Amino acid sequence: MSPRSAYLHVPFCRHRCGYCNFAVIAGRDDLAADYLRAISKELSWLGEPRPVETLYFGGGTPTRLAIGPLRELLTLADHWFPAAEGVEREWTVEANPGDLSAESVELLADLGVTRLSLGVQSLKPSKLLRLERDHTPEEVKTVVGAAREAGLGVAIDLIFAAPEESLEEWFDDVRDALQLEPHHISTYGLTYEKGSTFWARRERQSLAEVDEDLQAQMYIGAIDLLTRSGFEHYEVSNHAQPGRRSRHNEAYWSGREYYAAGPGAARYVGGVRETNHRSTTTYLRRVLAGQSPVAERETLSPEARARERMVFGLRRLEGLRRAEFRSAAGYSLDELAGETLARLVGHALLCDDGEVVRLTRRGLLVSDAIWPELL
Structure with missing residues (x-):
């Protein structure tokens, strides 16, 4: 059976946060036109549209694109990955609250997006500053309201164990997030990825990691708070209101195959995993020259596929x-x-x-x- 999920990576960001080591490019909005030409070309190599049940735009910040380019990308994705027959397609777009306008939210809803995943991370101004985020709590509230008015599902990400964060500060953050009445909440402990500025600062001892015992209390305490508020804890880091789980992520955790395109995007088709080059400029150069953007390729043996399915499955609480x-x-x-x-x-x-x-x-x-x- 052909994959029933697809992922598109949109690498643009206003700036790179200190903890980020994703395939992003900051301050290069001038590359948007080349990106659209390249992603169009890469998708054309599919040969024909591939119906899916879930479609996901990640980044980077997909909504960093201006209205015109964003409309073009949405239209392009809808052509190549139409809704599978008889299925209501879940279409998620990641967004930075500081980059969203009422016009862009309305555009997403009008073109078929069903779910907005917001990189909120915190609702505390001081913590947002420490995490080098560039949005405000007020912008989060405005965007959530606009999404709700447009009929979009709302998922938010939160980070715990930020530098200098106390247990009660974290619990306050979770309670503030619950006040927004989102449909889905993901909680992630701050990680120090090699290559990020936070990693370098920790190595220089100018940034201290939160004690492991405190991190454990934060993680478990959030599970309890969210469960008491009616959320299902259904995966290691993910919580949803009943009926509001991320179907796209559940496809990953179930070991199902998926298409993907864009810089750094990883696809899994026919037992083969391929990952595109992480550098946006290298990706653009290769694809626009008619060359494959694939940087890594691995054919999984039946046993390796089974082992991955086992690990992904155990991430789910069931x-x-x-x-x-x-x-x-x-x-x-x-x-x-x-x-x-x-x-x-x-x-x-x-x-x-x-x-x-x-x-x-x-x-x-x-x-x-x-x-x-x-x-």
């Missing part, structure tokens, strides 16, 4: 049903990692009732350390 997994992956969980799973159960990081294997709360706290053991 875990893995043994019988369903074997049917979908062609391997049983015990064939892939029986001894490792038993050891993790023994350490109370996983629980296994014979039918379902899933993370425990203790396992949630160290899940990133678990995955390499299973791959």
Whole structure:
């Protein structure tokens, strides 16, 4: 079966935040026309439109594009990735609250976008400053109101463990976010990625990472706050109101294949994973010259595909049903990692009732350390 999900990467940003190590390019809005020509050309290599159930614009900041180029990109994506027959397509666009206008929100809704994912990160001015974000809490509230009026679903991202952040400050942030009544909230601990300015500052000891025990309290405390407010904690970092899960991300976590285009975009089609060059200028140069933008290519063996499906599935709080997994992956969980799973159960990081294997709360706290053991 052909992939039923697609991702488009839009690399433009007003500036690069200190913690960011994504495939972005800041202060180069002048490249928008070349980007549109390149993405159009790359998509044309699909040969024909590919119907999908979920479509996702990530970045970067897709809404950094001006109204005209944004309309062109939306129209282009809608042509190449139309809604699959009989399915209401989920179409998500990531956005920076500081770049959105009422006109752009209206355009998104008019052209078929169903969901806005806002990089809010915090509703505290001082914390936004420490994270080097360029929007204000007031802009967040305005954009959420505009999205709601346009009938768009609203998802927001929050970061915890920012420099100097206390437990109560974080809980206040979560409570303020809940006041906005979003449909979906993702919480991420601040990470120090090699190549980011925050990494360099930490290495120079000019920036201190929040204590691990405090980070754990922040993570678990947010889960409890959101659960009490009616959100389902359905994946390690993701919470949704009933019926409002991210269908696109669930396609990833279920091990399904997906198309992708744009600088740094990763696709998974026919058991082959390809990643485009992360440099926007290199991507543009290659594609506009008629050359492949692919920088990395890997053909996954059946076992490697099954192991990835296992890890992605365990990220979901509902875990893995043994019988369903074997049917979908062609391997049983015990064939892939029986001894490792038993050891993790023994350490109370996983629980296994014979039918379902899933993370425990203790396992949630160290899940990133678990995955390499299973791959």
